[in-house]
Amino acid sequence: MDFHLTEEERMLQAIAREFARKELEPVASKVDEAEEFAWENFRKMAELGFTGLAIPPEFGGSGGSMVALVAVMEELARACASTCDILDAHVSLCARPICLYGTEEQKKKFLPPLVDGKQVGAFAVTEAEAGSDIAAVKTTAVRDGDSYVLNGSKFFITNGPVCDIVVVFANIPALAPRGMTAFIVETDTPGFSRGPQYRKLGMRGATNAELIFDNVRVPVANRLGDEGKGMRICLATLDEGRLGIAAQSVGIGQAVLEQATGYAKERKQFGDTIGQNQAIQWMLVDMATRIEAARLLTRQAAALLDENARVTKEAAMAKLFASEACMDIAVKGVQIFGGYGYMMDSPMQRYLRDAKLTQIYEGTSEVQRMVVARALLA
16 A cells, blocks of 8 residues: 555655665565665666655755655565665664754765765664663763763674774763763764674675774764753653664565465365465454555554654654564465475575564554553653
8 A cells, every 4th residue: 555655755655666666675585684784776776866865956866755765665575675674774774863853064065975875874872781771871971171082882783794984872971970962973983993794694785793892982063963862862862763664564574465365276286276275364464454554554653754753752663563563474475385494495595584673673662562662651
């Protein structure tokens, strides 16, 4: 269903669907097996202007709405979830906060190379003792003249092995306990380094690494927003990022449904196709219904964002529902494919591995429930 899509949004969705079918789907398994950043896919997305979606044209962006962005992400994830994950981290978590909270000088400096795909963006808040509890970050930023000196490390950072620009969150000790502040860090700065690339269960073409800050000097001009206002920026950015994960979940679920439906029409047992079995039919019905509901929740929250509304509850609901549905759908997909579904040359195994991450990153399902509960009880 094209929920409230304008003509422009439908056009972008159609372009993304065709691109995903022709360019991403044929290489998705190879991208997963290689466990390397999907450079070719990233460059092709940049050529289509996807790396500049929801960024104003005056800063080199493609413009477009948040509804268009999530519609495009859904189509990408339908073919290759890793590629969608790369785009979510690059646009939603890096370019968008710079666009929303940066100064004119910051926007003019950092956005053009990001939206052109000449540089790769990332977002860094997670630490060893600050995963779900982001207020517990230990990375520090100490003012020294016209710079801040950053020390600490960030874990599990998507696009980490290759990123050029990172939106980093650190605490200013003098302002503790409310010292969380955001910074735009260029990774060619002395003192910055990366740990080895993590090996992951799924989304293996969207690579992750630890980012290390050892007396990294960041100009005051690169501070994003005011001192002590980083938590607000972080949480609002995560709202947008969660919509990206919700769209990703919808895309993976849609791919599973299409594959499972096709298989159910062809696979014969006991003299008939398994699709004639009511047990299979009901699984497909539940899958299709949950996908449609997840899509509507996601696009509704994106539409509210386009109206400049705060969507913390709505984004959490969309991410929670969509990711839980995605994982259940992936499990059902394996079940419908039976023994073949459990083999590594089946598409189901990749969908299952990718689906699990949607329940974990940018706030686990448990964290989403906490967010929604706070909103309900406020």
